Amino acid sequence: MKTPIIDFIESYNKSGIVRLHMPGHKGVPILGAESLDITEIKGADYLYEAEGIIAQSEANMSSLYGSALTCYSTEGSSLSIKGMLAAAREQLGELHIAAARNCHRAFLNGCILLDLDPVWIYPEKPSENLCATSVTAEDVRRVFTEHPELNAVYLTSPDYLGNMADIKGIASACREREALLLVDNAHGAYLRFAGEGLHPLELGADLCCDSAHKTLPALTGTSLLHVSRSAPEGLAGRVKAAMSLFASTSPSYVLLSSLDRLTSELAGELPRRIIECCRRVAEVKSELAAMGFELSGSEPMKLTLAAPGYTGDELAGQLRSRGIEPEYSDEGCVVLMPSPYNSGEDFERLVSALRELPKREGGRLPRPELPSAQKAMTLREAYFAPFERIPVDKAAGRVCARSAMSCTPSVPVIVGGEVFDEKLINFLKRYSFFEADVVK
Ligand SMILES: Cc1ncc(COP(=O)(O)O)c(C=O)c1O
Structure with a gap:
């Protein structure tokens, strides 16, 4: 498979052109990656209005994934998630979204920025871990019945712990309702190549994002936003503008080169x-x-x-x-x-x-169920409200201003706008949260 971005940069580097443009290092090797690090000069295309080498490379990636459109991100799935939400919101006019609670913080940030008020899907069979998903198609149908306004569902699958949701079943529940299905597949970019019917696009997701860097040989920060071939008309055309709402105007060509190289690896021996x-x-x-x-x-x-x-x-x-x-x-x-x-x-x-691990007696530690919370205001209202930091022990009855997130997977324990109660406070302490940001 051709590598149009890398080829362009190589020939630019060979051309001997005087670089009176950004970046300041002028391709001189300081860290080592500078020769790949150009900017949007003539011929280098524009990431969010791609018509040239970036569009060609994205088309190569799209054909590998079988998507209608694949858009590159050099700011991780953290950007692609916000892009998916903005594209869905524009497509639907008003976005009423139900989400599994084990979402990454990028989803919460997207909700704050776009003023979305998600309905949380608490599964009938509770998850055993904060990061785990156990939402089923039946859970989705139940939430649809309880909330007639819903027109989209957001899932994280695979989750951080390697659990995969029944995307096929959930996609058919969404189709019955004519709701969009958005999947955070940050951990599953490789699934398209690991066997048939594993990647969310093959299972009925309309939009999905993959962090290329998490499981594929690509540099940190690379991500793909895919639009399905069966997504509603018009959605694909909204994605680039939606991404550019949140993205830097200086995308990294080092990272774009990494994605470009990935296409040739995926067309070769990598699968x-x-x-x-x-x-x-x-x-x-x-x-x-x-x-x-x-x-x-x-x-x-x-x-x-x-x-x-x-x-x-x-x-x-x-x-x-x-x-x-x-x-x-x-x-x-x-x-x-x-x-x-x-x-x-x-x-x-x-x-x-x-x-070699020394054997120990004892079984599995009991894992507490994530308690559900009452909502008093939206994520956006809570985020922009004046707030104070208090000991979590004193937070009962107060409204959470800033979501409390477990550090590594960035999955929320309590989200902005929810009311602290004793159960939640105990759960938070278990995750070593001893202070809370509450609305004044
Ligand atoms: C489930 C999930 N979604 C999204 C992200 C954000 O992805 P990125 O690091 O590519 O911005 C992460 C990061 O760890 C994640 O675990």
Whole structure:
């Protein structure tokens, strides 16, 4: 597959042109990446009005994903999520959105900026972890019945822990209602290449965003916003402007080059290597299960595990002391994110480190259910209201001004506009929140 962005930059670098334009480093290697770091000069196209090399590269990516349109982001899925919301809002006139509560903070930020007031979908079968999703098609249908105004659904799948929602079932619930389905697939860019029917676009999502950098060999900050071929007419045409509402006017050509290179990798050997990596992960999961570890999550390239008698954080500490750095841990589990770029030796080191783990008595720690909260104002009203910081113990009855987010996955425990109660306060303390920002 051709790499129009990289080819353009290479020939520009060879041309000997005097650079009297940004950036200030003039391509001189200081950090090392400067030669790729140009700006929107003649011939380099414009990311949010792409007609040239960026449009060609995006079209290549779109054909790999089977989308109607794929738009590049050099500001992560944090930007693509806001872009999806703005495009959906423009398409629908008014956006009334139901969302699974394990959303990333970018969704909350998008709601604040666009003045959206999401209805939270609390699943019938509660999730065992703040970050986990267990929303079903039936949960979505129930919320649709309770809220006749809803015209869109937002899901995070896969979640941080490797659980995958029934997107196919939820998409058909959305179709019955003629509601749009938006999916935060930040963790699942590779799913398109890991087997049939795994990527949200193949399962009926109208809009979906993938962080290329999380699971594919692309630089941090790269993300893709896809519009489905079956999305309502007009939606694809709104995406670029929607992204540019929130985006920098100086997109990174280093990151665009990374996405451009990714297309040629994905058109080459990478899909075979992804399948091979998933096969190795499946083998490791079986080996660990046989050793007594508890595995969770159905995502094929992620390992989420717990060990009897250990908290997830303790288990992560054990791995670190044996030279292995996990992606994430909490009280309940450790998350590991291998990729085709991990060597066979990396997998062997992981398995032998876990084999050496001293055995402990004890079962699984009880995991408290995330309590639902009463809403007193919208996210935007709460964010812009005067607020004060108080000890969380004194917050009962007060309205949350700024969402309290668990640090790494940035998933909210309480969101702006909700009222603190004792159950929530106890839950917050469990996540080490001892202060709260409340509306004055
Ligand atoms: C579920 C989820 N969505 C969105 C994001 C934001 O993605 P990015 O880092 O590409 O901006 C993250 C980041 O960790 C995430 O975990």
